[in-house]
Amino acid sequence: MPTRSSADLIVIGAGVVGAACAYYAARSGISVTVIDRGAVAGGTTGAGEGNLLVSDKEPGPELELALLSVRLWRELSDLLPPRIEYEAKGGLVVASDEASMAALRGFAARQERAGVKAEQATVDQLRDLEPHLAPDLAGGFHYPQDAQVQPALAAAHLLRAAGGQGSGGVRLRLGEEVIGVLTGANGEVRGVRTASGDVRAPYIVNAAGSWGGELARLAGVGLPVLPRRGFVLVTEPLPRVVRRKVYAADYVADVASGSAALQTSAVVEGTPSGPVLIGASRERVGFDRTLSVEALRRLAAQATRLFPVLAGVRAMRTYAGFRPYLPDHLPAIGPDPRVPGLLHACGHEGAGIGLAPATGLIVARVLSGGQLPLDIEPFRPHRFDAAG
Amino acid sequence: MPNSPSDEATDDRYSALYDLAVIGAGCAGLAGAVAASERGLSVALLDAAGQIGGQFYRHPAPPLGAVRPQALHHDWSLFAGLRRRLEASDIVHLAGHHVWTVVREGEGEWAVHAVTAADGTGERPARVRARTVLLATGAYERHLPFPGWTLPGVVAAGGAQAMLKSGLVLPGRRVVVAGSGPLLLAVAASLSAAGARVPAVVEASGYTGYARRPGVLAANPHKLMEAVIHATGLVRRGVRLRTRSAVTQVHGTDRVEAVTVSRIDRDWRPLPGTGRRIACDALAVGHGLVPQVELATSLGCATRRTEDGTYALALDALQETSVRGLWAAGETGGIGGADLARTEGELAGIAVAARTRGRPELARGGRVRELQRRRDGMRDFADAMAAVHAPGSGWVHWLDDATDVCRCEEVSAGAIREALADYGARDARTVKLLTRAGMGWCQGRMCGAAVACLAAGAGAESAPASPERRPLAVPVPLGVLGSLEPSEPTATPTGPSGQPDAAGPDEPGRPVDGRTRPSTAGPCKPAD
Numbered sequence: 001m002p003t004r005s006s007a008d009l010i011v012i013g014a015g016v017v018g019a020a021c022a023y024y025a026a027r028s029g030i031s032v033t034v035i036d037r038g039a040v041a042g043g044t045t046g047a048g049e050g051n052l053l054v055s056d057k058e059p060g061p062e063l064e065l066a067l068l069s070v071r072l073w074r075e076l077s078d079l080l081p082p083r084i085e086y087e088a089k090g091g092l093v094v095a096s097d098e099a100s101m102a103a104l105r106g107f108a109a110r111q112e113r114a115g116v117k118a119e120q121a122t123v124d125q126l127r128d129l130e131p132h133l134a135p136d137l138a139g140g141f142h143y144p145q146d147a148q149v150q151p152a153l154a155a156a157h158l159l160r161a162a163g164g165q166g167s168g169g170v171r172l173r174l175g176e177e178v179i180g181v182l183t184g185a186n187g188e189v190r191g192v193r194t195a196s197g198d199v200r201a202p203y204i205v206n207a208a209g210s211w212g213g214e215l216a217r218l219a220g221v222g223l224p225v226l227p228r229r230g231f232v233l234v235t236e237p238l239p240r241v242v243r244r245k246v247y248a249a250d251y252v253a254d255v256a257s258g259s260a261a262l263q264t265s266a267v268v269e270g271t272p273s274g275p276v277l278i279g280a281s282r283e284r285v286g287f288d289r290t291l292s293v294e295a296l297r298r299l300a301a302q303a304t305r306l307f308p309v310l311a312g313v314r315a316m317r318t319y320a321g322f323r324p325y326l327p328d329h330l331p332a333i334g335p336d337p338r339v340p341g342l343l344h345a346c347g348h349e350g351a352g353i354g355l356a357p358a359t360g361l362i363v364a365r366v367l368s369g370g371q372l373p374l375d376i377e378p379f380r381p382h383r384f385d386a387a388g
Numbered sequence: 389m390p391n392s393p394s395d396e397a398t399d400d401r402y403s404a405l406y407d408l409a410v411i412g413a414g415c416a417g418l419a420g421a422v423a424a425s426e427r428g429l430s431v432a433l434l435d436a437a438g439q440i441g442g443q444f445y446r447h448p449a450p451p452l453g454a455v456r457p458q459a460l461h462h463d464w465s466l467f468a469g470l471r472r473r474l475e476a477s478d479i480v481h482l483a484g485h486h487v488w489t490v491v492r493e494g495e496g497e498w499a500v501h502a503v504t505a506a507d508g509t510g511e512r513p514a515r516v517r518a519r520t521v522l523l524a525t526g527a528y529e530r531h532l533p534f535p536g537w538t539l540p541g542v543v544a545a546g547g548a549q550a551m552l553k554s555g556l557v558l559p560g561r562r563v564v565v566a567g568s569g570p571l572l573l574a575v576a577a578s579l580s581a582a583g584a585r586v587p588a589v590v591e592a593s594g595y596t597g598y599a600r601r602p603g604v605l606a607a608n609p610h611k612l613m614e615a616v617i618h619a620t621g622l623v624r625r626g627v628r629l630r631t632r633s634a635v636t637q638v639h640g641t642d643r644v645e646a647v648t649v650s651r652i653d654r655d656w657r658p659l660p661g662t663g664r665r666i667a668c669d670a671l672a673v674g675h676g677l678v679p680q681v682e683l684a685t686s687l688g689c690a691t692r693r694t695e696d697g698t699y700a701l702a703l704d705a706l707q708e709t710s711v712r713g714l715w716a717a718g719e720t721g722g723i724g725g726a727d728l729a730r731t732e733g734e735l736a737g738i739a740v741a742a743r744t745r746g747r748p749e750l751a752r753g754g755r756v757r758e759l760q761r762r763r764d765g766m767r768d769f770a771d772a773m774a775a776v777h778a779p780g781s782g783w784v785h786w787l788d789d790a791t792d793v794c795r796c797e798e799v800s801a802g803a804i805r806e807a808l809a810d811y812g813a814r815d816a817r818t819v820k821l822l823t824r825a826g827m828g829w830c831q832g833r834m835c836g837a838a839v840a841c842l843a844a845g846a847g848a849e850s851a852p853a854s855p856e857r858r859p860l861a862v863p864v865p866l867g868v869l870g871s872l873e874p875s876e877p878t879a880t881p882t883g884p885s886g887q888p889d890a891a892g893p894d895e896p897g898r899p900v901d902g903r904t905r906p907s908t909a910g911p912c913k914p915a916d
């Protein structure tokens with residue numbers, strides 16, 4: 001098999017996480033080759049909604065990653081073209097009764113101690129923030145740090161910008177599936193094999209999203225990434241009836257749940273191009289795309305509960321995506337001690353768009369020997385091994 | 389045909405478990421419904437339209453009924469026969485029911501979900517349960533954009549025909565008919581019979597392609613005669629037929645004033661210096677039809693690439709799809725015309741009766757063999773036709789970067805080319821994600837073919853690996869969705885086929901759909 005060009009780093013996966021890894025690595029002078037078996041953003045990134053949320057996260061390592069990421073997204077929004085549709089619009093979590101308002105208050109207080117900005121909103125304030133909200137809610141919290149991007153465009157523009165001035169250079173190989181990992185005499189990474197040849201590099205990053213487990217297997221290690229299905233409903237274009245990201249307080253419980261059963265708690269948000277997005281359900285059913293009428297029913301019922309005006313609005317389409325999910329709901333980020341030269345950046349479940357920049361920065365710092373922005377111990381890829 | 393609006397009857401119509409639910413009351417669906425009903429099955433027949441007949445037997449709504457619809461249909465008596473049999477049957481006809489999805493509801497049972505406002509009380513959900521389903525949802529028109537195609541006065545050829553049939557409105561007084569396919573001759577004939585001047589019929593292919601398949605032609609004299617009759621009638625009325633030509637530009641400020649017709653090569657690339665202006669006040673253009681198969685593909689039904697680059701359902705000898713219990717007939721199995729649709733519908737109706745009544749001999753009788761023989765002949769002819777009229781890859785040279793390809797979202801050819809060249813899009817789906825082409829009202833039915841061709845032209849994938857997914861076949865109000873009966877979600881980690889679905893039929897990032905039978909034909913026929 002012909003050996004083809006080489007680079008310092010091969011990133012496997014051109015989703016938003018791979019794009020962010022390529023961006024920060026190239027920006028620190030590393031030459032990068034990005035390989036994807038499909039197109040840019042053709043995986044889960046193309047099925048995600050682009051919420052950059054801190055509001056839904058418990059204090060802990062994921063929240064730290066999210067807080068770093070919202071800062072980085074803000075920086076990126078100045079560097080990347082406006083077409084990525086970055087909007088610092090804020091989130092609004094609402095409670096339907098006093099009991100859930102009390103729970104939300106406790107949750108928000110803990111978040112604030114961890115650096116999250118959360119502002120309690122009375123019923124009247126809710127109406128100012130979102131005039132079309134149902135009148136009978138108990139109250140809510142406003143999270144000004146929550147923001148939004150269009151995920152596919154964000155990934156594409158991160159990759160474009162990665163090759164700019166002072167960069168180590170980025171090459172994109174699309175339509176090439178990685179079918180093997182090349183290793184040297186001591187088991188260290190030497191590159192990857194694709195159907196059309198070998199590509200050499202001393203480091204590879206597994207940014208294969210929901211397929212990250214298969215990729216790890218190619219490198220001879222275990223990483224239990226599972227798909228967690230989500231449906232999103234997209235409405236006809238509307239004038240702005242929903243200004244922020246609005247969701248019911250129960251969403252927080254769904255996210256943290258490990259259950260395989262269907263859970264839904266609709267996040268409702270407007271987009272610059274007009275359609276309202278309602279997402280997303282969560283269930284573990286493998287890679288099954290069959291339409292779940294029940295998931296759509298719940299999303300629609302919850303959205304119209306929050307915004308009664310939406311009842312007459314048409315859902316134009318729906319799509320399913322598969323979140324890359326690890327059993328402890330944390331991503332795998334950083335070097336894999338089992339195979340020298342192998343790094344992972346996958347398993348971000350329902351938050352990969354939000355967490356991409358921080359992930360990319362960590363990967364770049366690991367490779368360039370720079371200072372790590374936060375403790376990456378909780379994300380160590382081998383933590384599911386008996387010994388890990 | 390009990391469809392009285394009394395309340396009790398209304399309830400019954402939705403609580404029954406039918407032997408067969410037929411979706412689409414065109415030629416195929418009607419023929420299937422009566423064939424099954426006459427063999428003792430209980431049948432529900434759903435259609436979005438208010439009246440039966442589908443695309444072909446479209447006729448003026450009753451208030452306009454003054455004119456004789458027969459005048460526009462040479463096969464009217466066949467339709468009248470189906471209608472009589474429907475009226476004599478106990479088929480439950482659910483008109484005004486827009487089906488948005490079909491889902492499996494346990495072993496051997498399907499739920500057909502529709503939105504309806506048929507009883508005049510506002511839109512509400514309607515669910516019909518059946519042991520088998522016949523998908524007879526027909527086709528929609530394929531559009532290939534060109535500079536000026538969004539100008540008022542440019543209409544779809546089939547749409548013009550439909551307008552004539554249902555309201556008897558002419559799109560203009562001097563109408564150029566252009567594009568490719570046998571529908572053009574029929575449209576020109578109807579327009580000129582209704583009083584329009586048709587200065588030219590502009591056909592991108594040559595008809596010589598037919599001559600290369602003499603066997604197919606000899607087996608289908610009826611089809612051939614139809615074309616000849618259309619063509620001779622047109623010539624008598626002074627219509628010029630220009631083959632290997634295309635409308636490459638439309639002129640006018642507020643509306644069509646003229647078109648430029650250019651000669652094109654075998655690959656549909658315009659030949660420089662051959663442009664000629666023809667004055668007209670309307671342009672009817674059509675580039676063939678696309679099977680409407682989203683209800684089936686959402687359920688994992690296998691598809692086949694047709695000779696002109698569309699996706700049709702892959703069917704067995706008795707019209708069943710790859711998913712047991714789901715049948716299809718008519719244009720959903722490939723474009724082939726009203727006669728074929730009727731034949732396949734009847735065949736499917738008989739096959740469903742044989743299965744559900746446990747009488748396999750029904751499907752082995754002389755009538756079935758006769759229908760199969762006719763179907764096979766007509767399918768061969770349809771394939772030959774599709775091959776002759778398949779768009780050549782050179783048509784993209786008609787497009788300048790400023791031409792809008794997606795009209796709903798106003799996405800230009802230039803923006804699509806940029807997404808492919810600079811942003812890493814490789815197929816219609818990623819073009820959509822990066823440009824919004826195909827995200828608007830028509831959900832890509834209008835621009836899908838064009839975007840796929842542009843993507844193919846950019847050297848990415850030679851053809852889309854699978855048909856586009858549209859899990860909602862029609863838009864559904866959120867209030868309707870939210871008011872459905874709650875149900876237990878099916879949490880089985882298996883695919884539609886019952887097999888563990890390691891990667892769905894067209895898993896993102898997976899370029900090859902294992903279930904789609906590959907074909908050598910691209911969406912744009914490569915130069916030969």
Ligand SMILES: Cc1cc2nc3c(=O)[nH]c(=O)nc-3n(C[C@H](O)[C@H](O)[C@H](O)COP(=O)(O)OP(=O)(O)OC[C@H]3O[C@@H](n4cnc5c(N)ncnc54)[C@H](O)[C@@H]3O)c2cc1C
Nearest residue numbers: 013015017043044045048051178209321351352353354897
């Ligand atoms: C319905 C839904 C809504 C969501 N909403 C949000 C949200 O609002 N906010 C948020 O932050 N997150 C959200 N997410 C989650 C988010 O979409 C994902 O976490 C994120 O897209 C993961 O990105 P990725 O780059 O890791 O994976 P992907 O985008 O899937 O990229 C992985 C890539 O790897 C490629 N690949 C895999 N194997 C190979 C191989 N062997 N060779 C070559 N290439 C390979 C694939 O083709 C793919 O392109 C949502 C997810 C879903 C399903």
Ligand SMILES: Cc1cc2nc3c(=O)[nH]c(=O)nc-3n(C[C@H](O)[C@H](O)[C@H](O)COP(=O)(O)OP(=O)(O)OC[C@H]3O[C@@H](n4cnc5c(N)ncnc54)[C@H](O)[C@@H]3O)c2cc1C
Nearest residue numbers: 412414415416436442443444487525526546718719725726
């Ligand atoms: C615009 C147009 C013009 C045509 N003009 C001619 C012509 O002039 N001459 C000619 O020979 N052939 C013409 N054809 C082709 C001809 O109509 C077909 O060959 C024939 O109608 C096929 O019959 P069918 O039963 O397969 O589909 P159709 O007759 O198209 O019937 C399909 C039916 O399904 C219904 N349907 C579709 N989706 C749904 C849904 N989701 N829910 C509920 N109902 C649904 C539709 O309302 C329709 O009544 C035309 C086709 C089109 C699309």
